[in-house]
Amino acid sequence: MNTATATSTPGMNHIVVVGNGIAGQTACDSLRTAGFTGQLTVVGDEPCPAYSRPALSKALLTGAGSHELAAPAHGATERLGVAAIGLDVTARRVHLDDGTALAFDGLVIASGARPRRLGKGALVLRTLDDALLLRERLDDRPSVAVVGAGPLGMEVASAAVQAGCEVTVVADTEPMRPQFGAYLSQLFTAAATAAGVKIVHGTATGLDAPTVIVDDGTRIVADLVVAAIGDIPNTEWLEHSGLLTEGRLVADARGRVAPGIVAAGDVTAVPVRGSVRRIPLWNSAIEQARVAALALVRGDAAPPLDAAPYFWTEQFGLHLKAVGHLPVPGDPAFLLGDDPHRPALLHWRHPDGTGVAVALNHRIPIPKLRRAAATGQVPGGSA
Ligand SMILES: Cc1cc2nc3c(=O)[nH]c(=O)nc-3n(C[C@H](O)[C@H](O)[C@H](O)COP(=O)(O)OP(=O)(O)OC[C@H]3O[C@@H](n4cnc5c(N)ncnc54)[C@H](O)[C@@H]3O)c2cc1C
Known part of the structure; x- marks a missing residue:
């Protein structure tokens, strides 16, 4: 470990990381690799150790593999099952929902995103608990309506077919076309249809559980409804911090959002090919966290983000x-x-x-x- 780097970052004695997902974990590892030997605290509102979120829809739902990650070696103090509810940038404090506050010299914001919801009665898939509940429900081979035909919705549909369920997908575009383009969308849609998935074109306007109401008046009745209609960045705890621009947390190419404060992963928008947007992907969260951690301890000497995104999916x-x-x-x-x-x-x-x-x-x-x-x-x- 390069301790010279740590001592060359004056005043950086305690770094707090909010979010115990892959961006938070990678930031902790990267800070240590960069030579930061000071106090490190990671705050996560999920009570369990970090896990692989992509494996929830690919491995956990189908029983094809593990969602567990290797135990962390960064030695951070873990505050798990505790949420950050406020940030005072001037006083350099993060306020937690257990009534305590953490003073910091450096802060990594890695609070990720949560699913957009369709309404009461529809399951979502974001957390380990969501996946365990969904797997349990699929065991009974219910008829399933999946609302949303992005990669997550189609992976859920694939897992449900594999579990022996009759599956309908409500798609407001050709499946995965906005994410992949027409060629790959057609290829995957054909595979889904061949596997028996029924695709209903339209926008779900509501849920009268267990009925999904589509904008053309179609009503789809299923035993189980799963909504996969996008995600919302977890920025509410930053509302009074002064760090949000029109509700968005925008970082520069090195993940910096304010002096001594960086952000990484699904929570943040970054400069990408002439625009500023979120890249809510696993490897992008890792790459952003590496860059942001280095920028926190090395400033402009840290390289900016430049890697092309990597994405994978397994379905049908x-x-x-x-x-x-x-x-x-x-x-x-x-x-x-x-x-x-x-x-x-x-x-x-x-x-x-x-x-x-x-x-x-x-x-x-x-x-x-x-x-x-x-x-x-x-x-x-x-x-
Ligand atoms: C089922 C599923 C499958 C996916 N498959 C793929 C795939 O195949 N390929 C791909 O590239 N990407 C995939 N993704 C997306 C990928 O998992 C995410 O881009 C990645 O997990 C983002 O990591 P993150 O650390 O930024 O955020 P998260 O993983 O969301 O972690 C953030 C953590 O912070 C916690 N948190 C939130 N607010 C607070 C707070 N105020 N205080 C404390 N803690 C807080 C959250 O509960 C969470 O534990 C998938 C996502 C899902 C849900």
Whole structure:
């Protein structure tokens, strides 16, 4: 550990991290790797240790694997089951819902996001508790209506089909088209339909549990309704902090939101290709947290965020790994294979010159996928 770096950050003795998800955990690890030897406290409102959120819909619901993460080695003091309810930037204090406050020299805001809700009676999937409840309900093989046809909704639909349920998806666009683009949307929609999923086009305007009401008047009656209609960043505790711009927490390319305060992960909007927006993805949360932690202890000497996003999904027998900015326009060039149902490597080039590489059913390592995205060529070696 480089202790010289720690002592070269004057006045940075206690760093508080709010949020015990992957961004919070990565920030703690990265601070230690950067040589911060001072006091570290992580506050998380979920009572359990951090876990893999993507594994909830892919592994926990289907029984295909574990959602657990390796035990942390950063030595932070954990305040779990406790929520931050306020931030006083001037006094440099975080107020907690157990009536205590934490004084800090540096602060990492990593409070993530929560699901948008459809109404009472619809389940959501964000936390471990949500996933355990949903898995238990799927065990009874109910008929399921999934509202929302983004990657999360379609993964839930896939898990429900696998559990033997009859599944209807209410989709206000072609499934995953806004996230992936038309080509990949059609591929995954065809796989879902072939697996027996019924897709109802329309916008759910309400829920009269167990009936979903669609804007064209269609009423879908199901034993179980799951809403996957997007997320809302957890910024309420920052409401009086002065850090929000029109309700958004906006960070610079190094994750900085104020002197000695950085943010990372789903809670924050960052500069991306000429705009400022959230990138609510697992690997983006990790990369943002690494950059933000370094910026907290090294300032401008820390490198800015520049990695192309990485995303993956598994559903209806298709495995997708993507590097680059989705959605993609038009049809791809096939770098490997010629059938998207078999192992294949696809490539698109955006008008601004940036590339996107998508591996379908292919075990290509992520660094090679990154090279394929940048070059538009098959990287050497096992790919
Ligand atoms: C089911 C599911 C599947 C997904 N699959 C994929 C995928 O395949 N690929 C992909 O790239 N991404 C996927 N994602 C998205 C990915 O999981 C998130 O982008 C990532 O977890 C964000 O991490 P984070 O640490 O920023 O936020 P979070 O994981 O939300 O962690 C924030 C933590 O802070 C806590 N918190 C909130 N407010 C407070 C407060 N005031 N005080 C204290 N603690 C607080 C929250 O409860 C939470 O524990 C998936 C998400 C879900 C829900």
